[in-house]
Amino acid sequence: MTKTENIMNIATKRGFFFPAGEIYKPIAGFWTYGHLGTLMKHNWENLWRKYFLGLSTNYFEIEDVNIMHKAVFQSSGHLDNFNDPLTECKKCHFRCRADQLIEDALERSTDGLKEKEMEELIKKNKIKCPNCNSSDFDKVVWFNMMFDLKVGATGNETVYLRPETAQSPYIAFKREFSALREKLPMGLAVIGKAFRNEISPRQGFFRLREFTQAELQIFFDPENIDKADNWNEVKNYKVRVFLTKDKKINEISCEDLNKKLKLPRFYVYHMTKIQKFYLEVLQIPKDKFRFRELSEAERAFYNKIHFDIELDLETLKGWKEMAGLHFRGDHDLGGHQKGSKEKLEVSIEGKKFIPNVLELSFGVDRNIWALMDIFYKAEKERELFQFDSIISPIQVAIFPLLRKDKLPEKAKEIFETLNKEFICSYDETGSIGKMYRRMDEIGCNAMITIDHQTLKDDSVTLRDRDSLKQIRVKTKNLKEVLKKFLEGERLEKLGKIV
Amino acid sequence: MTKTENIMNIATKRGFFFPAGEIYKPIAGFWTYGHLGTLMKHNWENLWRKYFLGLSTNYFEIEDVNIMHKAVFQSSGHLDNFNDPLTECKKCHFRCRADQLIEDALERSTDGLKEKEMEELIKKNKIKCPNCNSSDFDKVVWFNMMFDLKVGATGNETVYLRPETAQSPYIAFKREFSALREKLPMGLAVIGKAFRNEISPRQGFFRLREFTQAELQIFFDPENIDKADNWNEVKNYKVRVFLTKDKKINEISCEDLNKKLKLPRFYVYHMTKIQKFYLEVLQIPKDKFRFRELSEAERAFYNKIHFDIELDLETLKGWKEMAGLHFRGDHDLGGHQKGSKEKLEVSIEGKKFIPNVLELSFGVDRNIWALMDIFYKAEKERELFQFDSIISPIQVAIFPLLRKDKLPEKAKEIFETLNKEFICSYDETGSIGKMYRRMDEIGCNAMITIDHQTLKDDSVTLRDRDSLKQIRVKTKNLKEVLKKFLEGERLEKLGKIV
Numbered sequence: 003m004t005k006t007e008n009i010m011n012i013a014t015k016r017g018f019f020f021p022a023g024e025i026y027k028p029i030a031g032f033w034t035y036g037h038l039g040t041l042m043k044h045n046w047e048n049l050w051r052k053y054f055l056g057l058s059t060n061y062f063e064i065e066d067v068n069i070m071h072k073a074v075f076q077s078s079g080h081l082d083n084f085n086d087p088l089t090e091c092k093k094c095h096f097r098c099r100a101d102q103l104i105e106d107a108l109e110r111s112t113d114g115l116k117e118k119e120m121e122e123l124i125k126k127n128k129i130k131c132p133n134c135n136s137s138d139f140d141k142v143v144w145f146n147m148m149f150d151l152k153v154g155a156t157g158n159e160t161v162y163l164r165p166e167t168a169q170s171p172y173i174a175f176k177r178e179f180s181a182l183r184e185k186l187p188m189g190l191a192v193i194g195k196a197f198r199n200e201i202s203p204r205q206g207f208f209r210l211r212e213f214t215q216a217e218l219q220i221f222f223d224p225e226n227i228d229k230a231d232n233w234n235e236v237k238n239y240k241v242r243v244f245l246t247k248d249k250k251i252n253e254i255s256c257e258d259l260n261k262k263l264k265l266p267r268f269y270v271y272h273m274t275k276i277q278k279f280y281l282e283v284l285q286i287p288k289d290k291f292r293f294r295e296l297s298e299a300e301r302a303f304y305n306k307i308h309f310d311i312e313l314d315l316e317t318l319k320g321w322k323e324m325a326g327l328h329f330r331g332d333h334d335l336g337g338h339q340k341g342s343k344e345k346l347e348v349s350i351e352g353k354k355f356i357p358n359v360l361e362l363s364f365g366v367d368r369n370i371w372a373l374m375d376i377f378y379k380a381e382k383e384r385e386l387f388q389f390d391s392i393i394s395p396i397q398v399a400i401f402p403l404l405r406k407d408k409l410p411e412k413a414k415e416i417f418e419t420l421n422k423e424f425i426c427s428y429d430e431t432g433s434i435g436k437m438y439r440r441m442d443e444i445g446c447n448a449m450i451t452i453d454h455q456t457l458k459d460d461s462v463t464l465r466d467r468d469s470l471k472q473i474r475v476k477t478k479n480l481k482e483v484l485k486k487f488l489e490g491e492r493l494e495k496l497g498k499i500v
Numbered sequence: 501m502t503k504t505e506n507i508m509n510i511a512t513k514r515g516f517f518f519p520a521g522e523i524y525k526p527i528a529g530f531w532t533y534g535h536l537g538t539l540m541k542h543n544w545e546n547l548w549r550k551y552f553l554g555l556s557t558n559y560f561e562i563e564d565v566n567i568m569h570k571a572v573f574q575s576s577g578h579l580d581n582f583n584d585p586l587t588e589c590k591k592c593h594f595r596c597r598a599d600q601l602i603e604d605a606l607e608r609s610t611d612g613l614k615e616k617e618m619e620e621l622i623k624k625n626k627i628k629c630p631n632c633n634s635s636d637f638d639k640v641v642w643f644n645m646m647f648d649l650k651v652g653a654t655g656n657e658t659v660y661l662r663p664e665t666a667q668s669p670y671i672a673f674k675r676e677f678s679a680l681r682e683k684l685p686m687g688l689a690v691i692g693k694a695f696r697n698e699i700s701p702r703q704g705f706f707r708l709r710e711f712t713q714a715e716l717q718i719f720f721d722p723e724n725i726d727k728a729d730n731w732n733e734v735k736n737y738k739v740r741v742f743l744t745k746d747k748k749i750n751e752i753s754c755e756d757l758n759k760k761l762k763l764p765r766f767y768v769y770h771m772t773k774i775q776k777f778y779l780e781v782l783q784i785p786k787d788k789f790r791f792r793e794l795s796e797a798e799r800a801f802y803n804k805i806h807f808d809i810e811l812d813l814e815t816l817k818g819w820k821e822m823a824g825l826h827f828r829g830d831h832d833l834g835g836h837q838k839g840s841k842e843k844l845e846v847s848i849e850g851k852k853f854i855p856n857v858l859e860l861s862f863g864v865d866r867n868i869w870a871l872m873d874i875f876y877k878a879e880k881e882r883e884l885f886q887f888d889s890i891i892s893p894i895q896v897a898i899f900p901l902l903r904k905d906k907l908p909e910k911a912k913e914i915f916e917t918l919n920k921e922f923i924c925s926y927d928e929t930g931s932i933g934k935m936y937r938r939m940d941e942i943g944c945n946a947m948i949t950i951d952h953q954t955l956k957d958d959s960v961t962l963r964d965r966d967s968l969k970q971i972r973v974k975t976k977n978l979k980e981v982l983k984k985f986l987e988g989e990r991l992e993k994l995g996k997i998v
Contacts (some may be wrong), residue, residue, distance in 0.1 A: 014675070015678070015679065016679050017675070017676055017679035017680070020672075020675050022564060022565045022568070022671075023568060023569045023571075023572060023671055024671075024675070025671060025674060025836065025840040025842040025844075026569050026571040026572065026671075026839075026840050027569075027571075029569065029651060029652075029657070029659070032565045032567060033565070034562065034563070034564045034565065034668065034671075034672055035562055035563040035564070036562055036672065036675065036676055036679060037560030037561065037562055037676060037679070037680070037688070038679075039562075039563070040560070040561045040562050040563045041560075041561075043563065056919075059912075059915065059925075059926045062515075062535030062538070062539075063535065063538045063539075064532065064533060064534055064535055064537075064538050065532070065533040065537070065538045065541065066520060066532045066533070067520045067530045067531070067532065067710045068566065068693065068710060069530060069647075069695070069709070069710050070520070070521060071521045071524050071525075071527065073521075073524040073525075074521060074524065088653055097653040097654060098653075145653055149567075149649050149650075149651070150649065151647050151648065151649045151661075152647075152697075153527060153647070153697060153709065154527075154697070154699075155586055155595040155596075155643055155697075155699045155700075156595060159527070161527070163649075170532065173520075173521055173522075173523060173524075173532075174518075174532055174534065176523060177512070177515070177518050177522070177532075177534065178515055178534055178535060180513070181513065181514050181515035181534060181535070181536075182515070182535070183927070183929040183930075184929075185929070190535070195566060195693070197567070199650075199651060199652070199653075201652075201653045202653075211567070211651065212565045212566060212567050338523065341524075342523040342524050344523040346523075414557075417557065421554075427557075428557045429681070431681040431682075431683070432681075
């Protein structure tokens with residue numbers, strides 16, 4: 003089995019995620035989070051929330067509807083431009099993305115190609131239909147990826163499911179700018195669903211038709227783009243950057259990114275925070291992380307500066323986009339001001355201007371997949387996820403050694419106490435060995451076993467998932483020991499104090 | 501201004517919620533949560549999650565997609581039965597709900613009426629069109645309230661936005677039952693969006709087209725319906741019940757509900773938990789809470805037992821449904837087993853059966869509105885929300901008395917420390933009086949002011965929103981004092997220990 007298959011096997015069997023509606027015929031690109039996946043996703047979202055909203059006293063989260071006005075996407079440009087190139091096999095009527103067809107067959111990029119150029123490439127190279135092997139394709143047309151629907155009883159009002167969460171803060175800007183006392187920078191985050199009618203979603207859990215985004219839109223005065231409040235704190239910090247010109251990862255100090263590469267300080271400051279979130283909070287190994295500069299052909303016209311945040315994933319054969327940091331200028335508020343005729347220009351100390359936007363955009367589901375890829379480990383006797391306790395779906399598992407002699411009662415009592423402080427699970431269905439293996443497989447950090455000795459001296463066994471070592475701990479010290487253990491203290495060291 | 505207008509005024513101005521897409525023409529039934537509303541909604545959701553998932557070690561949350569198979573709603577019956585009666589004015593073509601038309605004009609219930617009966621009532625009473633005053637209405641037809649859309653590039657696969665979160669646990673049952681080691685009762689909760697294309701949504705924030713539900717589906721062995729693990733703990737507890745037969749609220753012990761009213765213990769046990777959630781966790785005054793029994797005409801055929809949880813709301817002129825407790829029998833798993841041909845029957849210790857479902861279903865948005873209704877208070881000089889600290893969007897506000905003399909720096913320092921433990925806000929834009937008023941208006945519990953004396957003796961002023969009393973507290977004791985204060989300790993008592 004491949005690593006992808008191994009991870010998928012655990013994910014579906016143990017309750018991380020599985021194809022939505024699988025008791026019926028599942029539709030590609032829709033997945034359900036099971037009970038473990040939901041716990042893990044909440045962990046990730048709460049870490050993101052705490053870290054990025056913690057960057058300023060003026061950064062907040064809002065929650066918007068998924069169904070939005072047609073007018074919103076007229077102003078944003080999605081109605082005209084949010085398209086994928088579609089082609090159809092004339093023989094079997096199989097429809098697919100023209101760019102993917104070319105990329106797969108010719109192993110080349112299609113960035114910036116026009117529809118005619120794609121048609122010619124398909125024709126000239128006699129690219130075959132993946133469905134029937136014929137090589138007679140129809141014209142390439144642009145297919146809009148938004149889902150449209152009708153609202154109301156008359157059936158003549160078309161609305162859309164948002165294809166990104168970003169529009170919500172732009173639409174709510176005026177209201178929130180007033181509620182938050184007209185200060186800039188102001189940050190509005192959304193953690194929520196987005197919907198894209200992908201022509202042919204691939205890569206399993208990595209490219210979804212319904213997915214979760216965590217996005218922070220920071221509104222600021224463009225004149226301050228080369229200012230960052232805490233510049234001195236970060237100026238010597240080195241960011242891992244992959245530039246289009248030299249095609250390798252360089253570790254470049256913020257000072258140099260600002261002075262030599264002319265990246266504005268406000269942008270660079272947020273690069274450091276994103277890198278710290280991955281390396282220090284999520285504990286991603288440094289060599290699997292980079293910022294990749296996008297070429298002009300790759301990036302949207304309104305993104306004046308655009309680096310993707312990429313992780314190196316074995317299951318997806320290389321560097322994959324996890325997030326993006328986009329300086330979008332006044333494209334967003336300018337567009338909505340024009341479209342809505344509402345004044346979105348602000349006036350601060352007599353100066354009037356349209357706030358610019360710096361967008362931090364994360365795909366939550368693909369970040370979850372990345373954690374599973376990076377922390378998966380196959381050993382001779384077992385498979386496990388070496389999750390840090392801040393990300394594990396279950397931090398502590400409690401088992402009775404046997405289902406008799408009042409051991410379950412004692413175990414449940416300990417479960418109740420620990421569950422107030424940690425994410426705990428109680429299990430009694432199986433031999434202790436099987437219960438350990440199951441908990442290894444879901445990345446549970448600590449396992450507590452209650453046995454006959456517990457009833458005598460009130461001590462339990464604490465087992466470390468990674469080292470497989472065990473120590474005995476008095477129940478009165480259990481909370482303190484677990485707290486230190488989950489914060490990263492090694493078991494050997496804890497063994498001495500209990 | 502009415503109370504509704506007063507609350508709406510604060511809600512939209514301060515960032516609780518406002519009509520979605522209001523810079524364009526808003527569509528009825530869609531609302532955006534601003535930064536305060538989002539904080540408050542998270543509080544509510546986290547309290548719900550902690551309380552109801554805490555009822556068993558085998559209750560978990562899952563997260564599903566909003567876009568679901570047509571087949572799901574064929575099996576569930578939504579395609580056939582999830583309809584509202586629609587009629588159209590022949591003169592002006594205004595469309596509206598026939599039942600609402602009748603209820604408004606005749607002040608009577610329409611529960612259980614067939615379309616012909618409604619047509620006759622409209623005709624006989626010459627009910628007028630709310631739009632043009634004519635009284636010539638077309639036939640009453642059933643209008644399906646689900647939003648449909650197309651997925652994929654061919655445009656021939658119809659899917660639906662889920663009209664309730666409940667179907668997700670039913671569809672995921674097989675997978676999760678296996679992942680959770682085949683034990684019953686098993687609970688699967690979803691906190692998520694649901695979508696209903698209401699013909700004419702009214703009541704502002706109370707009836708939405710896109711809304712959030714918090715639902716717990718408990719799967720159990722129907723033979724155990726008269727068992728509850730902790731029956732002895734609850735049997736003398738009194739539940740506030742409004743029965744169809746006597747039309748008043750009675751406080752009836754669980755023992756009597758079980759023995760005299762023949763409600764099964766598993767059902768009654770969950771009634772007590774829901775009542776405790778409202779009275780003890782959310783601190784709703786007892787006299788505003790009741791369970792209302794639904795008559796046979798009112799309840800769906802698959803709901804064998806159905807009580808609504810209602811709160812008495814001044815803004816909505818009486819008792820309003822906040823949640824429901826439904827014993828649904830084997831309708832759900834039975835229907836999906838038939839529709840999907842997948843075996844959803846379980847086998848436990850040799851006994852084969854289709855698990856039955858007890859559903860706890862809460863509307864999150866209307867619960868938020870209810871809290872605002874119940875805790876709103878208008879005084880001579882100010883308006884305020886008397887939220888308990890577990891529900892307040894902001895628990896502690898920190899202000900410098902002046903924007904000079906290093907007071908803001910000191911205030912920010914204190915903010916940073918307190919923000920680690922409480923939900924805090926920092927403000928310096930206004931006079932201290934105005935900042936106090938703004939915080940009263942959003943229900944902030946505690947206000948801390950940093951003044952010149954702070955720089956001398958490291959003490960600050962702590963102001964109580966409700967009593968308006970103030971005490972001075974040493975900053976080194978501030979965390980401890982705030983913790984006790986937010987847990988409900990009175991300021992006078994705290995004044996003595998600081």
